[in-house]
Amino acid sequence: MEYKDYYKVLGVDRDATQDDIKRAYRKLARKYHPDVSKEVDAEKKFKEVGEAYEVLKDPEKRAAYDQLGSRYQAGEDFQPPPGWDSGFEFRGGGFTEAGGGFSDFFEELFGRQGTAGSYRRGSYNAKGEDHHARIEVDLDVAFTGGSRQVTLKAPQVDASGHMVVKNRTLNVKIPKGIREGQQIRLSGQGAPGMGQGAQGDLYLEVHFRPHRLYSVEARDLTLHLPVAPWEAALGATVKTPTPVGAVDLKIPAGSQSGKRMRLKGRGIPGDPAGDLYVTLKIVNPPTDDDAAMALYREMAEKLHFNPREKLGVAL
Amino acid sequence: MSDEPMVTGTLIRETSVVSLGDLSRACGEPADWVLALVEEGVIEPQRSSSGQWTFNGRCLRRAVRVHRLQRDLGINLSGAALALELLDEMETLRRRVQQLERIL
Numbered sequence: 379m380e381y382k383d384y385y386k387v388l389g390v391d392r393d394a395t396q397d398d399i400k401r402a403y404r405k406l407a408r409k410y411h412p413d414v415s416k417e418v419d420a421e422k423k424f425k426e427v428g429e430a431y432e433v434l435k436d437p438e439k440r441a442a443y444d445q446l447g448s449r450y451q452a453g454e455d456f457q458p459p460p461g462w463d464s465g466f467e468f469r470g471g472g473f474t475e476a477g478g479g480f481s482d483f484f485e486e487l488f489g490r491q492g493t494a495g496s497y498r499r500g501s502y503n504a505k506g507e508d509h510h511a512r513i514e515v516d517l518d519v520a521f522t523g524g525s526r527q528v529t530l531k532a533p534q535v536d537a538s539g540h541m542v543v544k545n546r547t548l549n550v551k552i553p554k555g556i557r558e559g560q561q562i563r564l565s566g567q568g569a570p571g572m573g574q575g576a577q578g579d580l581y582l583e584v585h586f587r588p589h590r591l592y593s594v595e596a597r598d599l600t601l602h603l604p605v606a607p608w609e610a611a612l613g614a615t616v617k618t619p620t621p622v623g624a625v626d627l628k629i630p631a632g633s634q635s636g637k638r639m640r641l642k643g644r645g646i647p648g649d650p651a652g653d654l655y656v657t658l659k660i661v662n663p664p665t666d667d668d669a670a671m672a673l674y675r676e677m678a679e680k681l682h683f684n685p686r687e688k689l690g691v692a693l
Numbered sequence: 694m695s696d697e698p699m700v701t702g703t704l705i706r707e708t709s710v711v712s713l714g715d716l717s718r719a720c721g722e723p724a725d726w727v728l729a730l731v732e733e734g735v736i737e738p739q740r741s742s743s744g745q746w747t748f749n750g751r752c753l754r755r756a757v758r759v760h761r762l763q764r765d766l767g768i769n770l771s772g773a774a775l776a777l778e779l780l781d782e783m784e785t786l787r788r789r790v791q792q793l794e795r796i797l
Contacts, residue, residue, distance in 0.1 A: 411765055413758050508719045510757060525699060551701040559754055562702035581719060593792045602795050
């Protein structure tokens with residue numbers, strides 16, 4: 379397995395004080411918390427930072443970890459030497475709420491000593507905890523419905539009292555009309571209950587990946603549609619894309635860039651369906667076209683048009 | 694294609710309602726904790742026909758988020774409430790920036 383340099387993860391020196399470590403952890407936790415950070419690997423970094431703190435904040439674990447010595451590099455192949463933790467007894471601490479999802483490195487060194495404490499909730503016959511997970515889907519799924527595979531890591535205590543992380547894959551139906559942030563509740567897919575308690579539920583929070591063309595807000599989509607100057611000036615019927623195929627759009631004569639048009643019911647399906655808002659953007663034909671340039675010159679000569687008139691500057 | 698059996702869940706719509714008990718359980722917290730959220734103005738209950746409190750999908754999402762912020766970052770309730778409002782505003786602004794950047 380890979381060696382983890384917990385000091386490096388928190389960005390502190392090996393002789394950092396417990397206060398230094400706490401401060402460093404708090405700052406990084408705020409930075410990478412998945413609810414706060416938009417970075418792609420925020421959750422991974424958050425867990426990494428949490429694991430480093432789990433070890434370094436506990437004087438016993440920290441001392442044992444330091445015993446391994448500082449000669450290993452992060453990521454280097456590693457096996458704990460026999461008796462590396464002799465003399466250490468890991469009491470208390472247990473696991474933080476974000477239990478499970480610890481690296482192999484952590485499990486190998488500290489997994490056995492941890493208590494199954496995070497599950498000591500209330501009475502012996504209790505319904506299992508509800509779990510939450512995020513899934514990312516493409517916008518098209520909202521229009522057609524579909525299914526997605528979700529892999530979950532479920533920490534469990536096995537028969538011999540060890541913490542193991544079991545991977546579970548579910549094939550989840552994503553209904554048509556799903557919206558950003560909506561939750562799908564899967565009964566009985568959460569944590570196992572205690573004693574005779576039922577299994578908890580799993581809530582999947584659905585998020586859309588950014589789309590190349592459309593912005594999404596609730597059920598409405600927004601699209602910037604390029605149009606030619608003559609299409610805008612003279613009016614035209616043009617084809618505009620939608621997530622389920624192109625449709626005709628009638629552009630009124632005298633349109634300008636920035637004009638917003640509404641295609642009712644072309645947004646995310648539902649009751650009522652959302653709308654597709656199209657914002658016109660006038661674009662010029664390329665300037666390597668001689669015919670176009672000739673026409674531009676003619677317009678420049680014949681049209682007396684000052685686009686900057688309202689700014690108070692003359693031509 | 695997957696050979697895992699398909700699992701169908703219940704979609705929690707904006708108009709869906711969950712009970713006080715469901716909400717507490719979803720966050721792994723006692724009912725008192727949910728009440729504190731209502732008092733702080735983070736979520737608003739509605740009343741069912743039998744007079745019981747119910748919460749919609751938006752409330753569920755907000756409550757779960759507050760719980761995670763409290764649990765993971767040690768923020769107190771008012772801090773988490775403010776954080777939620779600021780995060781929402783940032784989402785809106787990010788979306789607008791994204792839209793505007795497409796024009797350029």
